[in-house]
Amino acid sequence: MTPLDPSTARRAFPALSREYVFMDNAGGSQCLGAVADAVRSYLLERNVQLGASYSVSVEAASHVLAGQTAIARLVGAADRRQVVLGASTTQLLANLARALAPGLGPGDEIVVTNADHEANIGAFRRLESQGVVIREWQLDPGSLTLRLEELEPLLGPRTRLVCMTHCSNILGTIHDVSAVARCVHAAGAQLLVDGVAYAPHRQVDFGALGADYYVLSLYKVYGPHLAALVAPLGHLEALANINHEFLAGEVPYKLQPGNVCFELTAALPAIEDYLRSLGGGDLSAAFSAVAHHEAALAERLLGFLRARRDVTLIGDPSSDPGRRVPTVSFAPHAKAPEAVVRIVDGMNIGIRHGDFYSRRLVEHLGLRERGGVVRVSMVHYNTLSEVDAVIAALERAL
Ligand SMILES: Cc1ncc(COP(=O)(O)O)c(C=O)c1O
Known part of the structure; x- marks a missing residue:
């Protein structure tokens, strides 16, 4: 498998040339320049x-x-x-x-x-x-x-x-x-x-x-x-x-x-x-490379969250790409999700809180009253240094 080169991938997205960390991708990804x-x-x-x-x-x-x-x-x-x-x-x-x-x-x-x-x-x-x-x-x-x-x-x-x-x-x-x-x-x-x-x-x-x-x-x-x-x-x-x-x-x-x-x-x-190009023309090679890179991103963030005593991870704690995608949610214990996200907002990082219209799930989890969860949703064009920036922001915000 040819590993994914995030810097090549990022060049295809004009919005990613900004000094901004886009990690609300499950809400909407950035759009390809070619599109x-x-x-x-x-x-x-x-x-x-x-x-x-x-x-x-x-x-x-x-x-x-x-x-x-x-x-x-x-x-x-x-x-x-x-x-x-x-x-x-x-x-x-x-x-x-x-x-x-x-x-x-x-x-x-x-x-x-x-x-x-x-x-x-x-x-x-x-x-x-x-x-x-x-x-x-x-x-x-x-x-x-x-x-x-x-x-x-x-x-x-x-x-x-x-x-x-x-x-x-x-x-x-x-x-x-x-x-x-x-x-x-x-x-x-x-x-x-x-x-x-x-x-x-x-x-x-x-x-x-x-x-x-x-x-x-x-x-x-x-x-x-x-x-x-x-x-x-x-x-x-x-x-x-x-x-x-x-x-x-x-x-x-x-x-x-x-x-x-x-x-x-x-x-x-x-x-x-674009997606084919990530795998040298082969879609399945492309998505293997994406899964591999995404697992590394997820592991960096999940490792941080697993080690904290003041958050509850919502979902599978494993970064195994066969088991999960890098959409990671958690419930902070001491602060409301909105308060955490607002602090992160100020650091040029886009993450999000709420129920994301999966309201029945959030109600089932008993998290509706507290304002849902904090969600960090990554995709293949995110980088490990962006995850580190999110972790540093969360360290301050939690
Ligand atoms: C899992 C899931 N299903 C459905 C939808 C609805 O998609 P759309 O915005 O295209 O109506 C969303 C949107 O966030 C979603 O995350």
């Missing part, structure tokens, strides 16, 4: 309506299709039509719930967790109003993971869908999606996976995972403010049309009412190009 350039060139060179026969429209359409194709390749989907694009994961999941709704009757069951971002809970809980029964798969309080032992008793002949997170945006722990998919499929149901907190860190191989639906937010994967929902073609064909009635046969357009943002979609190949 911004592609948005600009689309707007200035081919900003026309798609679908016409004149040459600039044909060229614009090919750029937008290239964006969709790049995301399909990035997540291991065989066909670009398997990728539904939208403004955000929240929007895509609300659309998916709407498209599933006509196929669900009273007494059909959906399982949601108490560990997910609300985007992957609320959209499906709202189907209760049409008689759908919602069951909650609760996090194991000891390991803070979603375990199959707790899911199995919730599955039955009426279970239609299970919604889970690949990796929580607070805990960072990676779940074994393939094992869950086997269990869910054996019960005759489908599995929807929120990969938003996972995709910036590890390769997503949709074909191998076995999930039925997979979502990710591209603005957290070094791109523009867009999100993608991936599913087998047959699933998308079976969903209700939420676009104009005469578009019912068009996948994925029938699930993209109002169409996609053309200039942002046209910029998506730059994400794929």
Whole structure:
């Protein structure tokens, strides 16, 4: 494996030339310069309506299709039509719930967790109003993971869908999606996976995972403010049309009412190009290098937190990249999370406190009243010296 060179990686992100430590990456990563350039060139060179026969429209359409194709390749989907694009994961999941709704009757069951971002809970809980029964798969309080032992008793002949997170945006722990998919499929149901907190860190191989639906937010994967929902073609064909009635046969357009943002979609190949470049053209080598580097970052911070008596680490204390991504949360004992973060703010370091819309998880942890957790979320372009700066800031702030 060729090790990742963070200084080469950082040169691809103009924002990283500033004297500032960006460690709220689970909120949103920095954007590649090549993405911004592609948005600009689309707007200035081919900003026309798609679908016409004149040459600039044909060229614009090919750029937008290239964006969709790049995301399909990035997540291991065989066909670009398997990728539904939208403004955000929240929007895509609300659309998916709407498209599933006509196929669900009273007494059909959906399982949601108490560990997910609300985007992957609320959209499906709202189907209760049409008689759908919602069951909650609760996090194991000891390991803070979603375990199959707790899911199995919730599955039955009426279970239609299970919604889970690949990796929580607070805990960072990676779940074994393939094992869950086997269990869910054996019960005759489908599995929807929120990969938003996972995709910036590890390769997503949709074909191998076995999930039925997979979502990710591209603005957290070094791109523009867009999100993608991936599913087998047959699933998308079976969903209700939420676009104009005469578009019912068009996948994925029938699930993209109002169409996609053309200039942002046209910029998506730059994400794929960049990630491949980290592995000399090979995506899996790239993500191995990313995982290795991220584990070193996580270990430096986790080592500091494990040694302190005045914080409780929330999540797996291990930096093993097979078990977690470098999204690290903790609860300070003596000060409110906000007070800690405000001191760190003053040192040109961006970290964050709160529930990050995983409110049920924070309530389950009993941390809501105190203002949630402090979260330091790193990605591959962060450096060990930045982690040292965060540690020095925390030493003063805690
Ligand atoms: C794990 C997770 N899921 C879903 C979302 C919602 O994503 P979006 O902002 O694209 O709606 C977020 C956003 O922070 C998230 O962290």
